[in-house]
Amino acid sequence: xxxxxxxxxxxxxxxxxxxxxxxxxxxxxxxxxxxxxxxxxxxxxxxxxxxxxxxxxxxxxxxxxxxxxxxxxxxxxxxxxxxxxxxxxxxxxxxxxxxxxxxxxxxxxxxxxxxxxxxxxxxxxxxxx
Numbered sequence: 001x002x003x004x005x006x007x008x009x010x011x012x013x014x015x016x017x018x019x020x021x022x023x024x025x026x027x028x029x030x031x032x033x034x035x036x037x038x039x040x041x042x043x044x045x046x047x048x049x050x051x052x053x054x055x056x057x058x059x060x061x062x063x064x065x066x067x068x069x070x071x072x073x074x075x076x077x078x079x080x081x082x083x084x085x086x087x088x089x090x091x092x093x094x095x096x097x098x099x100x101x102x103x104x105x106x107x108x109x110x111x112x113x114x115x116x117x118x119x120x121x122x123x124x125x126x127x128x129x
Contacts, residue, residue, distance in 0.1 A: 046096035052106025088114035
């Protein structure tokens with residue numbers, strides 16, 4: 001579905017309250033428009049988030065809410081293996097099909113690096129948090 005927007009990119013700030021305080025995300029919204037000026041919706045990228053040691057999806061509730069409409073987030077269950085290589089293999093099974101964005105927090109960052117070693121063709125962008 002298209003939405004009518006001005007031809008100029010839109011700047012904005014989104015504020016959210018995380019576990020460590022208030023965080024601000026500054027953004028620039030732009031994109032392709034059709035001949036009538038309607039903003040064309042693009043397919044959202046998939047994001048695989050790898051929590052750190054003793055974390056689960058609850059730790060990323062605010063992140064997921066803040067990214068709504070920007071990406072399709074998937075929070076991996078990091079409790080099903082006992083080695084970094086095993087966690088990476090299991091996370092890849094939980095990952096969306098095809099390419100995805102990858103974010104790893106703390107121990108999840110180590111797993112993210114192992115995913116890059118095991119399946120570099122699947123990761124389009126990496127964020128180590």
